Amino acid sequence: MAGTSFAEKTETRLDNAERLCAAHGSRLTDLRRQVLGLVLEAARPVGAYDLLDGLRADKKGAAPPTVYRALDFLLEEGLIHKIERLSAFVGCTHALDGSHTEAGHPHAAQFLICTGCGQVTELDDHGILHALVDATRHIGFTVRHSTVEAEGLCAACRDAATA
Amino acid sequence: MAGTSFAEKTETRLDNAERLCAAHGSRLTDLRRQVLGLVLEAARPVGAYDLLDGLRADKKGAAPPTVYRALDFLLEEGLIHKIERLSAFVGCTHALDGSHTEAGHPHAAQFLICTGCGQVTELDDHGILHALVDATRHIGFTVRHSTVEAEGLCAACRDAATA
DNA sequence: TCAAAATACGTTATAATGTAACATATTTGA
DNA sequence: TCAAATATGTTACATTATAACGTATTTTGA
Known part of the structure; x- marks a missing residue:
């Protein structure tokens, strides 16, 4: 086995x-x-x-x-x-x-990395991708793949920090 | 010297x-x-x-x-x-x-990496950052730093490829 | 101005991440 | 069933990054 x-x-x-x-x-x-x-x-x-x-x-x-x-x-x-x-x-x-x-x-995704607990949350937010494509189109750049990663604090860790 | x-x-x-x-x-x-x-x-x-x-x-x-x-x-x-x-x-x-x-x-910036010529263009587009913050706020995530990198073809390399 | 503290740099060693190249095994399809 | 394609094993090495400690330089304050 x-x-x-x-x-x-x-x-x-x-x-x-x-x-x-x-x-x-x-x-x-x-x-x-x-x-x-x-x-x-x-x-x-x-x-x-x-x-x-x-x-x-x-x-x-x-x-x-x-x-x-x-x-x-x-x-x-x-x-x-x-x-x-x-x-x-x-x-x-x-x-x-x-x-x-x-x-x-x-597929395009975005990741939220919590520096408090180390957990990563995946987003599949259309607005972010759209904003990226919008911003690149007028300079003639064609996006094939995108990496979007944000570091910060998740809700739980932020609350723990403020308490 | x-x-x-x-x-x-x-x-x-x-x-x-x-x-x-x-x-x-x-x-x-x-x-x-x-x-x-x-x-x-x-x-x-x-x-x-x-x-x-x-x-x-x-x-x-x-x-x-x-x-x-x-x-x-x-x-x-x-x-x-x-x-x-x-x-x-x-x-x-x-x-x-x-x-x-x-x-x-x-500061938050975005990078466009051309896989044709290897050049990288820096954007400082407010809309992308705004979309990211928007998408994260309603789940309570606080963004401290963001990495946005797109791979694709710049205008020159795209034209060269189509020609 | 001089000594203590802070900052920057030198040096050695090693950790962490990733791949090239080639051999063997397994699966697929005619 | 056998040849081709795909998947895995194995060895060796390349690339990226940091820990730890010592020395030099700069700054600060008495």
Whole structure:
């Protein structure tokens, strides 16, 4: 029996992911499923080498390219996102939780990084993307992909700080 | 005579930078001035180790912390920006070229990275920041700093591709 | 003006992140 | 079933960044 077993909620999301892949004609292999599971179980963004440690619980001697290849696949499928400022990865809530039949494949998203608790919230706000495209169009720039990351305090941490 | 000498336009911008620092009560030392000069002379975002090579033309045996410390200072003063997706640095056109008396200190900016020619354009678009703050306010998130980077094609490269 | 404190820089070593290149295994499709 | 495509294993290394400690320079205040 290969692969760690995950919490039920995670398994559900993994099943969603598997369906999305199938719909694209790509395969969520055991390895990829396991890496995605490790990302999803983490309360926070996870670094590639933390994932590698997680993998090694199961597959001794696993090496960096194993993780990076799985991450590349998951990014291309739009199942995870990379938070550039943290060099770390989070599950795509849009693809995995929603009942978005058109999910999967990379999409524009925005990330709110709380410097208090380290949690990251994903937004899929049309207004931000629209403002970006608006601002770039008149100088003739064509946006293919955008990275939007904000650092600050989430509501809970702000309240804790003021108290 | 320490320090490389730069093109006249660069020296002018360095002088602007020096004035901004003085206004904040901080010092643009020879070393910091030299690193900033190397950033400004580059046509594109420069990596820390490229800057280190540049420094070594003048100061043999310079080591990474020398460059990183200078970069940290310049970032804090708002004289340069880091492009996260490229792990590279660019001069802040807003601070160095404009006659913005209030320049210096970090500010929200947006970067357009052309995957054709590698050039990066800085925007200081209020609408994008506004959209971001708008979208975050209703979930109680307080933005302290934002990173907005778009990849795509600049006008020149798009025209070249269509031709 | 001189000594203490603060700031900046030098130096060595190492941590953290990411990839190239090639071998092996597994899956897919004719 | 066999060839091609895809996925994974493995070794070695490249790139980016920082910790820790010592020295030099600058600033400040008595």
